[in-house]
Amino acid sequence: MHEDNLFRDLTRSEAERFDTLFAGAGTRVERIVSWGQASPPGFWYDQEEGEWLVLLGGRARLRLLDPDALVELGPGDWLWIAAHRRHRVDWTLPDTATVWLAVFVADGAAPR
Numbered sequence: 001m002h003e004d005n006l007f008r009d010l011t012r013s014e015a016e017r018f019d020t021l022f023a024g025a026g027t028r029v030e031r032i033v034s035w036g037q038a039s040p041p042g043f044w045y046d047q048e049e050g051e052w053l054v055l056l057g058g059r060a061r062l063r064l065l066d067p068d069a070l071v072e073l074g075p076g077d078w079l080w081i082a083a084h085r086r087h088r089v090d091w092t093l094p095d096t097a098t099v100w101l102a103v104f105v106a107d108g109a110a111p112r
Contacts, residue, residue, distance in 0.1 A: 006031055006056060010097040026106035034060065036094030044086040049104040054078040058098025061090040083107040 004021075016037045022029040028049070039045070044065070055073040062071045062079070065086040071079055081087055084107075092098040 006099065006101065010099065012097075028104040030100075030102045030104070032100040032102060034058070034089070034092035034098040034100070035096075036092055037089070038091050039088035044088050046084055046086050047081075047104070048083060048107055050083045050107065051081045051102055051104050052078065053081070053100055053102040056099040056101055058093045058096050060092045060098050060100075063088050063090050 010033055012035045013033070017031075017033040019031045019033075020028060021031055055075055055077050057075055060073045062073065063069075064071065064081065070090070073079065
């Protein structure tokens with residue numbers, strides 16, 4: 001058995017922190033910690049997998065394309081992003097850890 005705590009080591013960093021918590025059978029779970037980071041100008045994520053994410057702490061705004069949407073997230077808010085739906089992080093709080101839990105699933109999977 002392996003256990004840990006999602007709120008362990010939220011140390012401020014110049015770069016976002018990505019920790020893979022689980023990977024296997026077409027699924028990957030990551031904890032992401034942001035301290036004011038945003039996607040670089042002109043950068044868009046275009047992922048092979050679908051992504052279900054939940055914000056555990058902090059605040060963030062995502063920009064999505066096709067269809068276009070701005071989504072502001074606070075603790076407990078979750079979002080499904082289909083595979084290849086381009087998206088970016090507009091902002092996260094600069095003085096508070098924004099903690100994300102992201103579940104990546106193989107293309108074709110979708111929430112019910």
